[in-house]
Amino acid sequence: MIEIENVHKSFGDLEVVKGVSLTVDKGEVVSIIGGSGSGKSTLLMCINGLEPIQKGCIRVDGIEVHDRATDLNRLRQKIGIVFQQWNAFPHLTVLENVMLAPRKVLGKSRQDAEALAVKQLEHVGLGDKLKAFPSKLSGGQQQRMAIARALAMSPDYMLFDEATSALDPQLVGEVLDTMRMLAEDGMTMVLVTHEIRFARDVSDRVAFFCNGRVHEIGPPDQVIGNPVQPETAAFLKSVK
Amino acid sequence: MFSTSLSVNDLLYLLEGAWVTLQLTVWSILLGTLAGLLFGLLRALLPRASLPLAWLLDVFRSVPLLIQFVLFNSLKSIVGLNLSAFAVGCIVLGVYAAAYFTEIVRGGVLAVPLSTRRASRSLGLSYGQDLRFIVLPIATRVAFPGWLNLVLGVMKDTALVMWIGIVELLRASQTIVTRIQEPLLVLCIAGLIYYVMSLVVARLGARLERRWQEND
Ligand SMILES: Nc1ncnc2c1ncn2[C@@H]1O[C@H](COP(=O)(O)OP(=O)(O)OP(=O)(O)O)[C@@H](O)[C@H]1O
Numbered sequence: 354m355i356e357i358e359n360v361h362k363s364f365g366d367l368e369v370v371k372g373v374s375l376t377v378d379k380g381e382v383v384s385i386i387g388g389s390g391s392g393k394s395t396l397l398m399c400i401n402g403l404e405p406i407q408k409g410c411i412r413v414d415g416i417e418v419h420d421r422a423t424d425l426n427r428l429r430q431k432i433g434i435v436f437q438q439w440n441a442f443p444h445l446t447v448l449e450n451v452m453l454a455p456r457k458v459l460g461k462s463r464q465d466a467e468a469l470a471v472k473q474l475e476h477v478g479l480g481d482k483l484k485a486f487p488s489k490l491s492g493g494q495q496q497r498m499a500i501a502r503a504l505a506m507s508p509d510y511m512l513f514d515e516a517t518s519a520l521d522p523q524l525v526g527e528v529l530d531t532m533r534m535l536a537e538d539g540m541t542m543v544l545v546t547h548e549i550r551f552a553r554d555v556s557d558r559v560a561f562f563c564n565g566r567v568h569e570i571g572p573p574d575q576v577i578g579n580p581v582q583p584e585t586a587a588f589l590k591s592v593k
Numbered sequence: 594m595f596s597t598s599l600s601v602n603d604l605l606y607l608l609e610g611a612w613v614t615l616q617l618t619v620w621s622i623l624l625g626t627l628a629g630l631l632f633g634l635l636r637a638l639l640p641r642a643s644l645p646l647a648w649l650l651d652v653f654r655s656v657p658l659l660i661q662f663v664l665f666n667s668l669k670s671i672v673g674l675n676l677s678a679f680a681v682g683c684i685v686l687g688v689y690a691a692a693y694f695t696e697i698v699r700g701g702v703l704a705v706p707l708s709t710r711r712a713s714r715s716l717g718l719s720y721g722q723d724l725r726f727i728v729l730p731i732a733t734r735v736a737f738p739g740w741l742n743l744v745l746g747v748m749k750d751t752a753l754v755m756w757i758g759i760v761e762l763l764r765a766s767q768t769i770v771t772r773i774q775e776p777l778l779v780l781c782i783a784g785l786i787y788y789v790m791s792l793v794v795a796r797l798g799a800r801l802e803r804r805w806q807e808n809d
């Protein structure tokens with residue numbers, strides 16, 4: 354379970370997250386939608402401790418992320434995150450990209466890590482690209498590789514930050530299908546997305562972010578289908 | 594009819610000079626690379642704390658090498674250091690190379706996108722693992738061409754050590770020119786030797802780069 358309690362986050366004088374509370378239960382898929390600059394990416398990076406927070410508290414499985422005593426490297430093993438930019442490691446092959454963390458972080462043997470990586474890559478449809486370098490892959494393939502790389506750590510949570518925004522339209526579908534597959538497998542997920550229809554399809558709940566706050570949250574049919582807040586309605590209109 | 598008083602012995606003398614040039618290059622590049630790597634990492638990873646280092650290295654990058662040779666050589670005598678001229682040459686050239694290489698390394702490390710490092714840290718890699726398995730390999734590919742240029746540059750700059758009394762390739766050729774009075778021929782040969790040495794380095798480097806480029 355991810356528990357976010359009254360989190361405040363600033364970059365210098367600029368307060369970006371202004372008191373967000375949100376709980377994500379095991380097996381739940383929560384989508385975060387909202388305008389550019391509303392603090393969605395920042396909140397995701399706070400969840401796995403990539404960014405410090407100024408106030409409030411985030412707990413993952415009861416472990417406080419921003420507690421000094423928390424072993425972040427260890428906590429991050431169970432939180433996979435996929436970013437908008439594909440972030441492939443350019444000097445490693447597809448297989449090595451996926452094997453790296455299981456080997457170095459989990460201490461798996463080369464054979465075990467390779468078997469695991471091959472399985473994950475086949476799962477996302479990249480079984481024939483194992484020896485290729487990322488530069489030889491399409492954007493959609495690189496993004497699926499990034500998903501396989503995160504999944505190879507057997508995370509309990511997956512966070513997606515606009516995983517499809519940097520892709521050509523014809524490649525969006527393949528990545529969304531991969532994410533849908535994960536949701537159906539029961540993965541606990543937080544999706545920051547601009548794909549409103551997709552969010553409506555796969556989410557258990559949708560949160561509308563505005564100005565660093567959760568402005569409206571609820572089942573997708575309510576928040577997307579019949580929003581209460583005028584800001585939510587205006588945002589949905591603008592992205593359609 | 595072409596005739597010359599250049600003897601086989603003269604040629605051997607030139608090659609001996611070339612050997613000194615090569616040794617100077619190797620030692621100073623070794624020193625410069627190790628120190629530059631350390632300093633460059635400090636500059637990239639702890640920019641605030643290492644600011645004084647940057648000022649110091651700026652001095653070595655800005656003052657002409659010849660002045661540095663002469664100054665360090667006199668300093669050596671004043672302080673009473675027991676160093677050979679060859680050691681002085683290596684140290685001055687090494688520090689000079691380090692000053693340049695520091696910037697090259699810094700540029701290479703900073704060329705690794707923050708988002709790539711975030712991705713590796715979010716997989717659970719520690720700061721050190723991220724450096725070792727992600728940042729350094731990528732930075733190496735970025736920095737390598739600059740490093741290669743530095744090697745070629747330093748090889749030519751070694752010629753300046755003749756001012757502190759070391760007989761390397763250029764000095765050897767001048768000695769011969771003074772004696773046989775055939776500057777064109779002798780300097781052409783010396784130039785050719787420099788060219789061949791540089792060519793070998795450049796070719797080896799190009800081969801390594803090509804291997805990397807096939808990947809990315
Ligand atoms: N490292 C940083 N330093 C300073 N300001 C930052 C930093 N990262 C983000 N910001 C600022 O924080 C605000 C929120 O950024 P964030 O990336 O979280 O927005 P977002 O909701 O993800 O927007 P988008 O939909 O465009 O991705 C923006 O105003 C941005 O300029």
Ligand SMILES: [Mg+2]
Nearest residue numbers: 393394395515
């Ligand atoms: Mg964002």
